[in-house]
Amino acid sequence: MAERTRQALAQGKSVVDMTLGEPDFPTPEHISEAAVRAIAEGKTRYTPINGSVQLREAIVAKFKRDNGISTTISEISVGCGGKQVIYQAFLATLNQGDEVLIPTPYWASYSDIVGMNGGKLVPIQTSPEEGYALQPGALEEAITNRTKWLVLNSPSNPSGTAYTRDQLQTFVDVIRRNRNQKFFVLVDDIYEHILFDGIQFTTLAQLAPDLLDRILTVNGVSKAYSMTGWRVGYACGPRPLIEAMTKIQMQVNSHTSSISQAAAAAALDGPQDEVRRRCAIFQNRRDLLLQRFASISGMRTPKPEGAFYLFPDIRELIGRKTAAGQVIENDMEFASYLLDEGVSVVPGSGFGMPGFMRLSYATSDEQLHLAADRIKTAVEKLT
Ligand SMILES: Cc1ncc(COP(=O)(O)O)c(C=O)c1O
Known part of the structure; x- marks a missing residue:
């Protein structure tokens, strides 16, 4: 999905990438400075x-x-x-x-x-x-x-x-x-x-x-x-x-x-306060998405206690039909459909759970709102 997302972005499509397995923050400065010092000191x-x-x-x-x-x-x-x-x-x-x-x-x-x-x-x-x-x-x-x-x-x-x-x-x-x-x-x-x-x-x-x-x-x-x-x-x-x-x-x-x-x-x-500050940001993003997803019927999202992923249950959506008449047969096809609708996620099959999907919220609030809008519209278009 990450590869397909890259291709879609390269073609100029607007895609919210929720496949990322890494924080969207930079490495804190004092850590990078320690690396520069290590080079200067001949380590x-x-x-x-x-x-x-x-x-x-x-x-x-x-x-x-x-x-x-x-x-x-x-x-x-x-x-x-x-x-x-x-x-x-x-x-x-x-x-x-x-x-x-x-x-x-x-x-x-x-x-x-x-x-x-x-x-x-x-x-x-x-x-x-x-x-x-x-x-x-x-x-x-x-x-x-x-x-x-x-x-x-x-x-x-x-x-x-x-x-x-x-x-x-x-x-x-x-x-x-x-x-x-x-x-x-x-x-x-x-x-x-x-x-x-x-x-x-x-x-x-x-x-x-x-x-x-x-x-x-x-x-x-x-x-x-x-x-x-x-x-x-x-x-x-x-x-x-x-x-x-x-x-x-x-x-x-x-x-x-x-x-x-x-x-x-x-x-x-070194100091650990930046770690705590970033954790609080992730928690706010989790809450933002959970609140937005609560109004999407057919998708159930348990509340996670940590990391930066949601893992919604989308089994109810399998078997539904897109506006183009295509039946969504499994989580891979659902992820593919979402990509066409402008949001990139990872199908649950890759994690040993078909019928689910993973979304990473290591991205800005603005992108999360956009993703929630697009997912809601995409799900509501299914019959
Ligand atoms: C559960 C889990 N363990 C281990 C890793 C390994 O991370 P790294 O090799 O960057 O230390 C990852 C990275 O995605 C992970 O999600």
Whole structure:
């Protein structure tokens, strides 16, 4: 859809692009300045494979400050984005046919990465009625002796669902009850700082010190600090796993750029008020869109607690006919129709949930109003 959007824009069409997976804000100035300083100071050489000591110390301090997790610089992995860290974790551990449990809807890359490394994705269904939240009973049922990983992502891309401490506790209880199935848990906290309504962020490792030898807590600077292009992600976890991931990275790209690492250290160590200010902007945008969507019948949009996406249920619209007489057969065709009507979204199928769609609100209020107008008109034209 991103490609088709680019083509439509290149042809001069007016399209509101709601496919974006990155904040629309610039990297804060003090972070960019740290990068410029790093160049001037000659920090332009190889760093250790698992990240510069300066950055890993900043990460250790971040985990302590924000999450109450005590870790050391030898239990940290730094990669070229959270994506590389996740890729290496699966490459280091998955054998052919190993099962990876992932609640739907899920970030599309998990499924591709699992597949590329011989794993078998086991989706655990969730529903919009339950705010797309994983239910502990469904988790328990999905665990088998082939389970190698469980993936938890909160706040979630694409649903924005965030787990409370109590919800996470129910998952911990299930994992403890099944402790002889020795699977890892990948906890993807990349949207940690985009969390609304005063909800307190909690991560699994805080609740289960007895399971630390199985939890990989992944995070990164892309979303919180608008640093998607700098390519820095990191994780803390059990040392043997971190060492295996580091060995892989050594032969892939050694490490991410030394300049980006200096910038990421400045992001983690520096003032955090801009992060909070931007989070408040995202919350206002969420509220704006939810309010606008409330009057569109046939589209149900659960209220997300974080990230910068909405994930409306559009199953009621499937089977309806456009003004041109075309029947909308599925979410892909609906997304295609919306693009013709001037709004670009991602079909839910890509996230393991056909009949839904993802809209990113990482854009201006003006664009959001325009998108809401166009979506409402497009839906009302269907018969
Ligand atoms: C859920 C989730 N995890 C991880 C990432 C990886 O981000 P990056 O590789 O930029 O750190 C993304 C990016 O879209 C994401 O949405």
